[in-house]
Amino acid sequence: MNTQELIDRFLDGETTVEEEQELCRRFLAGPVDPELEPYAEFFRDMATLPVSEKPRRRLRLVRRWMAAAAVVAAVVVAGVWGYVRVENQQLAKTYEGSYVIVDGKRTDNLVSIKDEVSQLLADADRIEAHARSQEVIGDAEQEVLQGLSPKQRKQIERLLNE
Incomplete structure (x- = not known):
């Protein structure tokens, strides 16, 4: 089995302890293909660990936590996407055109x-409210003026014009 296939099996959690030791030996043996270089430091470091099942258990646990984190991230992204979509729909309803x-x-x-x-x-809205208040003032002035006698109106006009 070639090194890339062993790495793929390792990442899928399907390797035996012997296969993992073989991976470590291959990376310790010398230069590796450039496409495998990103894994080199990891497997060289792994070669320094004692041989036991504990690293495999830890790796499985780490993989489970990573899978859970990926699910949480997907839910958060979906939630944000849904929120943005609803907000855009509300904007379209409110401000259409x-x-x-x-x-x-x-x-x-x-x-x-x-x-x-x-x-x-x-x-x-402020302008409309202001216009309504001006309308009320105008109506009130008309009511007051209509209730006055012609003589009183002339006196008020004279006072206003002075």
Whole structure:
């Protein structure tokens, strides 16, 4: 069996202690193929360990922890991806058709213009509220003026014009 096949079996946890010792001997024997060089230091270090089943058990444990970490990472990535997707759908519902013109260029990327559009909507709400209050003031003035006699109106107009 060639060295690469032994390494593959080792990484899959299928090697015997004798096969692992053979791997260590091959890497200790001298130069290795350039594609195997990344494994050289590991197997040379492994050759210094006493022969027992403990390293194999530790390796299995490490592999299990690595597999668990990979699953957790996959779940986190999926969660983040799902969150971003939902946020983009909400943006599309809220700001559909919105765009901003900056330096003469139209931008309709909702993610990048979300803050500007939110600010514009808030400004529009303030303007609308202000307009309503001005309307109320105008209506109140009309009510007051309608309740006055013509003589009282002329006196008020004279006072305002002075």
